């Protein structure tokens with residue numbers, strides 16, 4: 001979110017400093033699936049934002065002039081078991097490479113409605129696009145928002161004040177921790193695991209799997225082959241509490257092995273692939289499942305953009321554009337932000 005807001009502000013000629021504590025895309029925005037869907041948020045307040053973002057992703061892939069793995073995909077739903085096979089065979093026409101114990105139960109999306117990016121490279125491309133227009137990146141820990149006469153005038157970074165005409169809080173699941181007494185709703189972190197596989201040359205087909213482990217657990221692994229030849233597999237929610245820093249996020253080898261095994265059950269090519277990376281990250285979530293995009297209640301010139309849950313990569317472009325408009329023009333012309341107004345939820349207790 002920070003990279004996207006910075007990019008759209010910089011495109012408007014506004015001088016931006018991005019403060020990042022660890023490294024660009026070190027958390028969910030570097031470790032997520034990067035799956036994009038045009039219409040999967042339809043019927044919810046996120047529907048219009050998601051549709052606008054899906055279109056913006058296609059535009060950005062041309063404008064940024066960097067290959068960050070954007071491509072359209074076909075998307076399928078499967079059922080599979082860690083042990084045994086399901087009766088009945090595929091229920092719709094299934095791609096040939098899905099030759100394992102899984103059953104393809106439906107087609108969920110086509111080249112018109114589903115796509116992907118490689119999130120770490122997408123985030124870096126946005127930030128590089130901002131830097132090419134004068135934005136600066138500062139590695140440091142934001143410790144609080146500096147206020148004067150009821151308005152934000154900067155942030156404290158490791159004891160030093162960094163001044164600005166506006167402050168945007170986009171620290172993902174850590175946002176609540178760094179804001180001190182600001183009246184912001186709670187943002188939590190929901191942990192998930194992922195692995196990347198190498199050595200499997202498979203088509204641009206995204207897979208959502210209804211999976212049962214041998215000991216009876218119901219999981220929903222998601223499998224996204226990427227254009228660089230890697231296959232990304234994620235799933236396995238874990239109630240583990242959010243650590244203070246992204247660098248301290250622990251990876252469970254057992255959970256990662258379960259994910260790799262699930263991929264191997266749907267395709268013999270994936271069963272033979274090598275696990276390259278095992279990782280974990282926390283998606284930022286709010287009490288009502290909708291993001292916080294807009295003004296921080298009670299403080300002038302302070303804004304927030306986070307809490308996008310499972311759709312933060314999809315919705316980053318429209319969020320960044322809308323917030324850049326809100327900051328520079330006083331209102332967003334491209335999106336109706338009322339459903340995402342932080343003032344709709346009670347402020348988190350000061351802890």
Ligand SMILES: Cc1cc2nc3c(=O)[nH]c(=O)nc-3n(C[C@H](O)[C@H](O)[C@H](O)COP(=O)(O)OP(=O)(O)OC[C@H]3O[C@@H](n4cnc5c(N)ncnc54)[C@H](O)[C@@H]3O)c2cc1C
Nearest residue numbers: 001021027029032033034035142171172192311312313314
């Ligand atoms: C396993 C998994 C799979 C996912 N798959 C998808 C998907 O397929 N499609 C999709 O659209 N979304 C997906 N998501 C969701 C998406 O990744 C997130 O919603 C999104 O990345 C959140 O972005 P963010 O910028 O709010 O937070 P983050 O990516 O967490 O970024 C917050 C940044 O703030 C920094 N920071 C924290 N505290 C401080 C501080 N005090 N000072 C300075 N910097 C600080 C952190 O280091 C971090 O870089 C997935 C998430 C997970 C966990």
